[in-house]
Amino acid sequence: MTSPPFRECPLCKAPRYGVVILFGGEPSYQRRCLACGYDDVCEFPALSKSIVYVDQFLISNVAKLLDPESRAVERVRQEPFWTTVYKKLTRLVRLHAVSCPQSLFHDEESLLSGDPSFDSLETVYEHFSGGVRFKDSETILSLQAQLAFARLLDPAKFGERRIERQDVLTGNHNAWLGHLRVKVQIPRSQTDIQELRRLRHGGAMTLNAIFREWQSRSESYADTQTFEARSFGPSMIKLTREYYQQVQGSMVFAAPPPAAVLVNTLRSVAERAGVPGETALVRVVDFLRSGGFCDLPRVELSSHLYASMARKAASGQKRLPSSGFSTDVVALSTLLPFCDAMFVDNEIAGFFSEEPLKSVASKFGAKLFSLRTKGEFLEYLDDLERRIEADVLSTIADVYPPGWLDAPAGLIVAARQRRVRDSK
Numbered sequence: 001m002t003s004p005p006f007r008e009c010p011l012c013k014a015p016r017y018g019v020v021i022l023f024g025g026e027p028s029y030q031r032r033c034l035a036c037g038y039d040d041v042c043e044f045p046a047l048s049k050s051i052v053y054v055d056q057f058l059i060s061n062v063a064k065l066l067d068p069e070s071r072a073v074e075r076v077r078q079e080p081f082w083t084t085v086y087k088k089l090t091r092l093v094r095l096h097a098v099s100c101p102q103s104l105f106h107d108e109e110s111l112l113s114g115d116p117s118f119d120s121l122e123t124v125y126e127h128f129s130g131g132v133r134f135k136d137s138e139t140i141l142s143l144q145a146q147l148a149f150a151r152l153l154d155p156a157k158f159g160e161r162r163i164e165r166q167d168v169l170t171g172n173h174n175a176w177l178g179h180l181r182v183k184v185q186i187p188r189s190q191t192d193i194q195e196l197r198r199l200r201h202g203g204a205m206t207l208n209a210i211f212r213e214w215q216s217r218s219e220s221y222a223d224t225q226t227f228e229a230r231s232f233g234p235s236m237i238k239l240t241r242e243y244y245q246q247v248q249g250s251m252v253f254a255a256p257p258p259a260a261v262l263v264n265t266l267r268s269v270a271e272r273a274g275v276p277g278e279t280a281l282v283r284v285v286d287f288l289r290s291g292g293f294c295d296l297p298r299v300e301l302s303s304h305l306y307a308s309m310a311r312k313a314a315s316g317q318k319r320l321p322s323s324g325f326s327t328d329v330v331a332l333s334t335l336l337p338f339c340d341a342m343f344v345d346n347e348i349a350g351f352f353s354e355e356p357l358k359s360v361a362s363k364f365g366a367k368l369f370s371l372r373t374k375g376e377f378l379e380y381l382d383d384l385e386r387r388i389e390a391d392v393l394s395t396i397a398d399v400y401p402p403g404w405l406d407a408p409a410g411l412i413v414a415a416r417q418r419r420v421r422d423s424k
C-alpha cells in the first residue's frame with residue numbers, strides 16, 4: 001500500500017512516487033514509484049516531543065463538541081475555546097511536537113460517564129495519544145520507591161540513576177506516527193463498571209467524612225501535610241499485613257493488593273543489594289516509615305494536595321470535594337513529574353498556584369493550565385509549534401497526505417460507524 005503525497009519519480013518521471021504506508025514507530029520510511037517500482041529509503045529525524053497531559057475535563061468537552069448524540073453538543077459549540085483547543089492539539093500531535101499520553105484515569109473516568117458515552121471519550125483520548133499510555137499509578141509509585149530504596153542501600157551504584165519518561169510510558173512517545181491507527185478494543189464487563197462505581201462511591205464517602213473532620217479540627221497546613229505523607233508508607237504495611245492474615249486464614253486465593261506487591265518488590269531490591277533474607281523485610285518496613293519514602297514525588301505531591309484541600313475546609317469552605325477529587329490527586333501526583341505541561345480543572349490548578357505547593361511542584365518544571373488560563377495554554381502550544389526543527393517540518397510535508405494537520409470534524413461519527421461495521 002502506498003500513500004500520498006505523490007511526487008515525480010526520479011527514475012521514470014511519472015508523478016506516482018508515493019510513501020509506503022506507515023504503521024507508526026518505524027525508524028525510516030520508504031518511497032516507491034507505482035509506475036516503475038523504483039524505491040528509496042529515508043531515515044526519520046529524531047524527535048523530542050513535549051509531553052502534555054490533558055485531563056478528563058478537556059477530553060470530555062472535546063467529545064461533547066464532536067458527538068452529535070451528546071446532550072451538551074450545542075452548548076459546547078458556543079464556546080470557541082473547545083474547537084480551538086481540539087484543532088491546535090491535533091495539529092501539534094501531528095506535527096510531532098506534542099505527545100498526549102492516555103492513562104488509566106481516562107479509562108476509569110470515561111467508564112463512569114453517561115454522556116458523552118465511553119466510546120466517544122475513548123475515541124478522543126486515543127486520537128490525542130496515538131496509543132501512547134502512562135503506566136498505572138501503582139507501577140509508577142513502585143518505580144520511584146525501588147529507586148529511592150536502591151539508592152539508600154547502594155548509593156555508589158544507584159546515586160545517579162533517574163526514572164526516565166520512557167520508563168513510565170508504554171509505547172514510544174517520540175515515535176513517528178503511522179498513516180493509519182490500528183485500534184485494540186479492550187472489552188469491558190458491566191461487573192467491572194459496577195465495581196468501579198462502588199469503589200468510587202466508597203472513596204468519595206470516606207473523603208467527605210475526612211473533609212468534615214478537617215472543617216472542625218482546623219489543623220495547620222504543615223501538620224496535615226506531614227500526617228498525610230507519614231501515613232502513606234505505614235498504610236502499605238498495614239494493607240500487606242491484612243492481606244497475608246487473610247490468605248493464612250482461608251483457602252481462597254485472592255490476587256495480592258498493590259501494597260503487598262510493592263512490599264515484595266522492595267524486598268527483592270534489598271536482597272539484590274546483598275541484605276540477608278531474614279533482615280530484608282525489616283529494612284523494607286523501615287524504609288516505608290522513613291522520610292525517604294515521604295520524599296517520593298508521588299507521596300510528597302499527594303500529601304500537599306490533601307493539605308491544600310484541608311486548608312480550604314479549615315478556612316470555611318462548605319462545598320464538599322468533587323467525587324473525582326481523589327482520582328485527580330492520584331493522577332496529578334503520579335504524572336506531574338513526567339509532563340512538560342498539564343491541562344487540569346480550575347480547583348486543582350488553584351492549589352498549585354498557592355504556596356507551599358507552588359514551590360514544591362516547581363522543581364519538576366511542569367506548567368499547569370486550566371480554563372482560567374486558557375489563553376496562556378493556547379499561547380504555550382503556539383510557542384511549541386514555533387520551536388519545531390526545519391528537518392522535522394520538511395519530513396512531515398514529505399510523508400503525510402494533504403490535510404494531515406487538520407482536525408477531523410467527524411472523528412467520533414466515523415469511529416461510531418466503524419464500530420457498527422466491525423460488529424456485523
Ligand SMILES: [Zn+2]
Nearest residue numbers: 009012033036
Ligand atoms: Zn518511476
